[in-house]
Amino acid sequence: MAQPRWTVLLAHGFGDHTGGWGRYAERLVAAGGAVVACDHRGHGMSDGTRAVIGDFDVAAREYLGVLDVAPFVDQVPLVLAGHSMGGLIAARAAVLGSVPACGLVLSATQLGPWPIAEKVLESITRGGPIPDEARGHVLLDPEATFDPGILSRDRTFVEGFAEDELRYVGVFPKATLRAWVALRGRWDAVPDGALELPTLYLHGGADSILSHRASVATVARLVREDLEVRIFPGARHSIYNEANRDEVFDVLTAFIARVTRDDRVG
Numbered sequence: 001m002a003q004p005r006w007t008v009l010l011a012h013g014f015g016d017h018t019g020g021w022g023r024y025a026e027r028l029v030a031a032g033g034a035v036v037a038c039d040h041r042g043h044g045m046s047d048g049t050r051a052v053i054g055d056f057d058v059a060a061r062e063y064l065g066v067l068d069v070a071p072f073v074d075q076v077p078l079v080l081a082g083h084s085m086g087g088l089i090a091a092r093a094a095v096l097g098s099v100p101a102c103g104l105v106l107s108a109t110q111l112g113p114w115p116i117a118e119k120v121l122e123s124i125t126r127g128g129p130i131p132d133e134a135r136g137h138v139l140l141d142p143e144a145t146f147d148p149g150i151l152s153r154d155r156t157f158v159e160g161f162a163e164d165e166l167r168y169v170g171v172f173p174k175a176t177l178r179a180w181v182a183l184r185g186r187w188d189a190v191p192d193g194a195l196e197l198p199t200l201y202l203h204g205g206a207d208s209i210l211s212h213r214a215s216v217a218t219v220a221r222l223v224r225e226d227l228e229v230r231i232f233p234g235a236r237h238s239i240y241n242e243a244n245r246d247e248v249f250d251v252l253t254a255f256i257a258r259v260t261r262d263d264r265v266g
Contacts (some may be wrong), residue, residue, distance in 0.1 A: 004034035006077040006260040007070070009101075011063050011093075012037065013084030013108070014139070014176070015051055015168035017044025020161075024240050031253045032264055036070040038063075040089070044166050051168040053085070053176045056183055060092035064099065074100075077260035080197070081105040084210065084237065088183065094197055095190055095222070103259035104195070105252065107202040108237050110210040112218030113184050116140065117172075121181050124174065138209065142171050150208055151238040154245075190222060198226035200255040202248060204235030228255060 008028055012018055018037040025035040040059055042048035053059050067073050078101045082090030087109025094104050119131045120140045134140040138150070146169050148158045161167065172180065201219050203212035216229055230251050235242045242248065257263065
């Protein structure tokens, strides 16, 4: 097997697992790279209470721990990448300390304040009902009906998602919600411009699960100078499995080529 020209360390999203990222890996391998990843604790085939992330900084360190066993990573440029909740993990990994990476990619990621989630946590902690503004939200309202169609307009992907027994479909467990909300204070404590890595932020303009608005403001504050933001009109949450995925992958691989200085990507 030929050695890749660069490696992407991928963090998958909430309820997901690495087995659902075959298309992503195939596209990046075809572009000359490699993708390494693991199922987060409580996800896929990993140990742990189902869907529970008790501390995102712990999850970030476990994510970086994959580098200790992955091939090639000490020989070629490394890019950190995370989707949805995985973006939180990759971003925390990037700010926790010295990481041997040359770029960071965040997709469909909620960074910074999430007032609705904070209200839900406050209410359920005191034994109250779900606030009205959280009603129907698939991650916050236990009575919400989950339709995989909110993830993508691609029916083939939607049908495959529904048949995947390793995926968790449901609201945040209370411990995961508490850990997510706790990140607001941690982000506030990070100085402006502390994130030195070139960063690409991708989000679907029709994503009804997580909003890009507060996230863009947060990432713009954190990234020192090299930030690219791309919002794809009409795209839903799972942008790498969307109808316009070729456009998304073109943006992704162009960014990787730039930060790894690989002029053969394209």
